[in-house]
Amino acid sequence: MLASAESTFPVDLAIIPPSTIMSTALRRSVFNIARTARVVAAPNRTTTLVRSAFVYKSYSAAAGLSREDVQTRVLDVLKSFEKVDPSKITTAAKFTDDLGLDSLDAVEAVMAIEEEFSIEIPDAEADEITTVQQAIDYIVNTPEAH
Incomplete structure (x- = not known):
């Protein structure tokens, strides 16, 4: 996610619950819209790449569902x-x-x-x-x- 010294985008992606974002395509769309909006809103600011705020479930071993x-x-x-x-x-x-x-x-x-x-x-x-x-x-x- 692109970030600047001062956020000008009205929605912080870190506060969107992961359960509301269901598909990879939707996650990509939200990410791209946020990135574009920040760059357009602050074209002269220096931006840096920051790790994505999305949380993923992880498991230690396969559950072996019956x-x-x-x-x-x-x-x-x-x-x-x-x-x-x-x-x-x-x-x-x-x-x-x-x-x-x-x-x-x-x-x-x-x-x-x-x-x-x-x-x-x-x-x-x-x-x-x-x-x-x-x-x-x-x-x-x-x-x-x-």
Whole structure:
């Protein structure tokens, strides 16, 4: 992050909770906007590179999640969505057809699952996850999931 002797940008990135920034693309966008705004607001000031203020979870070893644990947590994440009828949630349920989510809601569901398991699913792979079972299978086969 670029910093100057006097901050002229109205939002300090250090105060944004990491949980509100869900994707790498969003983090990059926030970073670039902040950097551009500071440089534009103070073009004649000397700037220095400072370490990013984003906090990441780290673990000492793989959690070794069982399929049952993953299934329970994925179902719980989906139950937290207001638009989803909890009685319709099964492992075979499709996000759009069975749970009644539109495409944006389905993306939000996958993002919530990413957050629950502290992983980032690449966009191309996330687009392929259209059922609860596919989400469970992806998490089970991802060693970084916790």
